[in-house]
Amino acid sequence: MTTVAAYAAPAPKAPLERTTIERREVGEYDVLIDIKYAGICHSDIHTGREEWGTALFPLVPGHEIAGVVAEVGPGVTRFAVGDHVGVGCMVDSCRECDNCKAGLEQHCTGSLGMVGTYNARGRDGEPTYGGYAQKIVVDENYVLRIPDGLSLDVAAPLLCAGITTYSPLRSAGVGPGKKVAVLGMGGLGHMAVKIAHAMGAEVTVLSQSLRKKNDGLKLGADHYYATSDQKTFDRLAGSFDVILSTVSVALDFDDYLSLLKTGGVLMNVGAPEHPVSVNLFSLIMGNKKLAGSLIGGIAETQEMLDFCAEHGLGAEIELIRADQVNEAWDRVVASDVRYRFVIDAATI
Structure with missing residues (x-):
């Protein structure tokens, strides 16, 4: 076991504090990564504050990890010391079920299920600890290669925010000739705008206000509307092939389904704390679809990273010291970040 410094929440809703954790020794197929940057995802906060249910404490969050390979096990064939790599939302799975x-x-x-990068238990029964730390040990099958065209700091958020938006856009067939609306312009939404634009779609941002309009247009949106204005729903009725909701609030889904064309799909990646409801006639009339999407598999995540490198897409970030993490969490909740906080792991 190796002892490394980390930032952890010692108890539900408690502030994060500097501590030490144990990482397992490098096994035959393991990769030891010197973490350089770790993005802050709203999921970290939901988990640390037990807004999504009971969590494992002490909790070391972080599933947007970018770093450099420091050591590999003797059976590793995919990576070598010095490679730029990333780790996303999972570090293992059964590898035998149909989905795997x-x-x-x-x-x-399978019996193991998806093993989260944090707040889960691995094959050894020990809790997993995430990226708010100096180092991490991960099986090579769950490590991603970060292409040379992406700097590690702006690549880190792609391991969640990037794949979370890329996967549903790809599965919905977004490309030239498609009209896409991105609901919300936060950590996920700003990447959705960039990716949908790079895919060739006509992109509209739907946001509570016009406060971030200039940013949205700069990042690739063709249009930008405020959802607080009821005229927006009248003006845009029946306009979109795809709406991607990135917000974690309980929406009036009937209003947003009215914005879809016949056969259109409203994809959800935001996860509200409370249940939502929908009038099924909003789906039946117009053959519309309401769907969800959970990150992406390992191969698709690598595809996303390669796509982002090809198109020069990185996250818009605010780099912080590790001792600013509690302030950053509060600012995320207050929507006071443009658009992703990233921890400089050298400050841990």
């Missing part, structure tokens, strides 16, 4: 074999490890139905 199909590259959908995030939907593992």
Whole structure:
């Protein structure tokens, strides 16, 4: 076991504090990564504050990890010391169920299930600790290669925010000739705008206000509307092939379904704390679809990283010291970040 410094929440809703954790020794197929940067995802906060249910404490969050390979096990064939790599939302799965074999490890139905990068238990029964730390040890099958065209700081958020938006856009067939609306312009939404634009779609941002309009247009949106204005729903009725909701609030889904064309799909990646409701006639009339999407498999995550490198897409970030993490969490909740906080792991 190796002892490393980390930032952890010692108890539910408690402030994060500097501590030490144990990482396992490098096994035959393991990769030891010197973490350089760790993005702050709203999921970290939901988990640390037990807004999504009971969590394991002490909790070391972080599933947007970018770093450099420091050591590899003797059986590792995919990576070498010095490689730039990333780790996303999972670090293992059963590898034997139909979903794992199909590259959908995030939907593992085996006895192990998807093993989260934090707040989970690995094959050894020990809790997993995430990226708010100096180092991490991960099986090579769950490590991603960060292409040379991406700097590590702006690449880190792609391991969650990037794949979370890329996967549903790809599955919905977004490309030239498609009209896409991105609901919300936060950590996920700003990446959705960039990716949908790079895919060739006509992109509209739907946001509570016009406060971030200039940013949205700069990042690739063609149009920008305020959802607080009821005229927006009248003006845009029946306009979109795809709406991607990135917000974690309980929406009036009937209003947003009215914005879809016949056969259109409203994809959800935001996860509200409370249940939502929908009038089924909003789906039946117009053959519309309401769907969800959970990150992406390992192969698709690598595809996303390669796509982002090809198109020069990185996250818009605010780099912080590790001792600013509690302030950053509060600012995320207050929507006071443009658009992703990233921890400089050298300050841990």
